[in-house]
Every structure is written in structure tokens, then in C-alpha cells.
Amino acid sequence: MDDRNIGLAHGNGGRKMRELIEAVFARQLGNPLLDLGADASALPAADGVLMVTTDGFTVQPLEFPGGDIGSLAVHGTVNDLAVSGATPLYITLNAFIEEGLDLALLQRLVTSLARAARESSVVVVAGDTKVVRRGEGSGLYLATTGIGIRPPQLRLGLHCILPGDSILVSGPVGDHGVAVLLAREQFGLDGDVRSDAASVLPLTRALSALPGLRFMRDPTRGGLATVLHDIAQADSLSVLVKEEAIPVRDSVRSLCDMLGYEPLYLACEGRVVAVVDPTQAEEALSRWRALPQGRDARIIGNVAAGQGRVLMETELGGWRPIEELEDDPLPRIC
């Protein structure tokens, strides 16, 4: 073991592990609630309903245009709380580090994680690191659990959706998927596409007080198509969307055409799909469009009675079903 790469002793519970945690994790993530000498951390009392979520991260490569696994591990979990209507407060962090990982890279990723946490106003209250042998990982996997507080009266969820409701998306879909794909594969393509990975809190806060808000979700793994299926399957509704209304960047569409991917199935990491009462769709849209993150928001369709199908009106005026995702188009995207 040298001093520039992770060794097995960095995971054994002894001196080296303590030094790694102090030099890399605690230095970046230290805060009054994170007690390295305790088995569990005490959280201050907070008003509201306690909300919990968890997410694992295996994205490859670990750094990509617009983000990295560190910031993603914060945004992914913060966003799951945000779309449930909660204010994120705390996260816990698990790191599975592969023997041999470049310590400077680990330091960069943890620095990025810490910056994303500060920007989202969450603090890391507990953490754990494990080191796995060379060949038993692929650099770094992270898992984060998020804890937040939701106003007691807020009612949101798939079960709140009614036929006639409008469906909005906060911005172009597929950027994250394409950015990671280009960073990973050696296509010789320079698409100049950056991941949309970001906190969606400004977007969810803009709608959370809107009466008639039924449901929000960030379209990550499986993309927009998968969220539309979640909506359709919850109460055997149908989802009708217009192809021309779904925002997709030209660069993303042309790269997808070239490579045979469908942007509707590609992950976003900074977008929100919202379902609202149709009388408030325009209000929701204008609230989003007033934000830098929501400038390209669109109303993409509506919910109808039905049997769990998702249909898209094509630009030529016909209807085609959007099938549920089957084979993985793009593994290790988040």
C-alpha cells in the first residue's frame, strides 16, 4: 500500500481508517451533529412529519460533465425528499471504496459531495466506509439516506391523481443519461451535453403551496417514460402526452438518434414531473418558468381514465404506446 491509493487497511477499523476518515471525510463533512466518536448521532427536534428516503449510487465514470458521484449522492436523495414535499435536513453516507482508488480522486469526490450538501442545506449526520478488494468494486459506490420534514397538512402522492389532471415537466429530459454515456464510451463524439444533476428543491418549493398539486417525482432511472408508467399504473389511469410538447435538447436528440437511444427512457437528475389539477396547470407552469431551473418547463399532457397505458400523440398526429422499460439501455447511470 502506498500513500496515494486506498489500501485494505483503510477499511479495517484501525489507525489507517481513522486517519482516512479524519483527512478526507470529516475534514469536508464535519459539523456539530457528526460525532466521529459515537455509534449514533442525536438529531435536534423538528416540527412536522419526519420523512425518510434512501438511494444507492454506482455511476460510471465517477466524474462526468456537470457532476460526479459525490454531488449525485446528495442530489439524488435530497430530490427524493423534495418531490415528496419535504425539506431535507440530514443525510447519512455509506462509501464502498475499491482498493487502489486514487486518494486525490476520492478527495475531489468528497469535496464535491460536501459542496452539494452545503448548497442543499443538509448535513451529514452519520457515515461509514468499507474497503473492498481490487476487482470487487469499480472505484466507489455510495449510498445515502435522507431525513427531512414535511408540513403535516400536505397531501401528495400517486393516489391523489385524478383523471383530467395535467402533467408538467420542469425541463429537457435525457441530459444526464447522454452526458454520462458520452463520458463513459469512446465514441469520439463531442456532444457538449452536460448532466442536469442538481437539487430540485427550488422547483418543488415553488409548487408545494399550490392547491391542486397532486404528485411530484424526479425522473431518474428509467427516465420520464417510467414516471409516466408509475402514474398510469397507480390507479389504472391512462397517461396521454404530446411528443412535440416534451422538451428534449437538439444535441440530446441527435446523439440519441445516432446511438439508438430513446430520450424518454434516459435518466434525468435535476428535473421534476408534476401532476396538478388542470385549472392550475398554467399557474404551476408560470411558477416554474420564473425560476432558472424551470425556464424550459412544459405542460406535456394529461391523465385520463383507463387501464394503465401510456400513449403519446406523435408529431404526425397518430398515437403510439410508450412501453414500460424492459432491457437496460444504459447501466450504471446513477
Add this chain to the structure above:
Amino acid sequence: MDDRNIGLAHGNGGRKMRELIEAVFARQLGNPLLDLGADASALPAADGVLMVTTDGFTVQPLEFPGGDIGSLAVHGTVNDLAVSGATPLYITLNAFIEEGLDLALLQRLVTSLARAARESSVVVVAGDTKVVRRGEGSGLYLATTGIGIRPPQLRLGLHCILPGDSILVSGPVGDHGVAVLLAREQFGLDGDVRSDAASVLPLTRALSALPGLRFMRDPTRGGLATVLHDIAQADSLSVLVKEEAIPVRDSVRSLCDMLGYEPLYLACEGRVVAVVDPTQAEEALSRWRALPQGRDARIIGNVAAGQGRVLMETELGGWRPIEELEDDPLPRIC
């Protein structure tokens, strides 16, 4: 992809993933708080101080005498809450599954995890699965975050320890380490050693109302020696223990002698080290000995003023320092 092994599509967010989660995870772990259709789960209000901890699990082999990675992922996190004086209530679960993992094995491990959760009276409130490519994992890694409640008046921690305090251990050390070692390596040895992996809640509950209880910790990675260093380093104290007082099973000692390991550095997964006011050491001991989990509990030494050293009085009457763990004796033990 066949039907008996995990494929990449089991992690893509689409139909196969939903089916896997329903057939394996939700079937075993379902409870009213776990809403598969939600991004975050709402927790009922509870009285007391909210305590949070997190832990990752990479043990190899995934099944070993006395436990498996599933039950370990519950016990590890429940135990971190228990030694902090909390009652564990909820856990979140992350699974990193390697492509190709036998589905029947995964089913067994999740069944075991569910049983351990029931026995510890915790429910899984959120979960996430990721599938990594063949060769990018080693079967299964788990991460769990635990949430519990601690009585507001309880004061426990390294900073509560005073010179003169007594140190107890609840049972023989090193069983887990040796059991995993024998299950993994092909020594041709049949040591008949089972892991001690278990919930330590009965042990921590027995002491939590004892005035003069200062600190509890479960000696996992790095073993008893590492906990003794934690105690010594917290406030520059010294730790003095008697070799003959430290319980080690004959089978564990002889296997360690044969293989060149030191039981003091080997992980336990069902033991507790407690530090108590010396006037209450006998009371603490008798409370533990009244329990099946604490039958072999011992007072092993005491805390003194000093400079962060751990010294052991040998069976011959001399003193030798117990050094802080350096190189990993046994990777992938938890």
C-alpha cells in the same frame, strides 16, 4: 439473462426491477410504513431524542455459520443504536447486487434480513437496489441506516468516562471473525465456531437504567483492541486490562494460535463493551450474567489516568502494550 440469476435489467428502473422488488424485497419486508410507490416514507411521531446511525456490509462469504450478510445488516445497525442507549425503530436498506447473483441465494438473504428485523422489532421504511455488472462487485453489498429513539435524560459517551471506571465485556471475543475466516478460507479445518452475530439489545437494555453507566460499544471491525483504544484516546486516559479476564473460547484461541491471528483484533457482532462507575461493576456484571447473551460476561479491567495507552497484564504478571490495529488481519469481515 435467465430467470434464476440477477441481470442488469433488474436494476434499470423498469418492469424487471419492479418485479424483483415486489417478489423478493417487498414480499419479505413489506409493512404499512414502506410505500413502494413513494419517493420517501413518512414516520409516525415518537417521544425522545431521534438517533441515527449507518453501516455498510461486505462480508464474504455471504453466508457463514451463525449468520449471513442479511441478518448482519440488521444486527450491525440495530447494535449501533442499542449501544448508544436508543431503542431501534426503523431501518433503510440499500442493496448493491452483482449481475449473475443466484436469485435463490438473494431470496434466502432477504428472508434472513427480514427475520432479524422482526426479532429486533425494526421495520424497513425505505429501500433501493442497484445492479452492477459482473466483475464489478462480489455478489452483494448492503448498507443500512437505523433510526431510533433515546430517553432525553440519558448521558452516555466516550466523554463520560472517568479514571477508575471498570470495563466489562459481555461474552467471548473473536467468534465472528474466526467463523467467517473458516467459512471463507480452505484450511481444511473444522473449528465448529459459530459467529456471535446477534442483536445486543437485551444486553444494552439491561444496563441502560443503571446509574453510573458511562459508555457502551460493540467491538466489530478492529475487535476489542480497537474499542479499548477508542476509550484510551478519547480523553487521554489509559486502559488496563487483564489477559486472563478476557473471555476467548478455547476453539477460537487454538485456531488463532494456529493461523497467527490475535483474538483481540477480531470482530465480534453480538458483544458489548461497557464502561461503568467502579461501584456498580458487580451490579452490571450480574445483570448481564442473568441473560443468556451475557452468561460469560467478565470485568476485564479498568480506566486510569494516562496518555492514551492500552496495557495488558499478561498471565505471567508482566505488562505489555496492546497496539492500535495497523494492517488488516481479515478483510471483508462485516
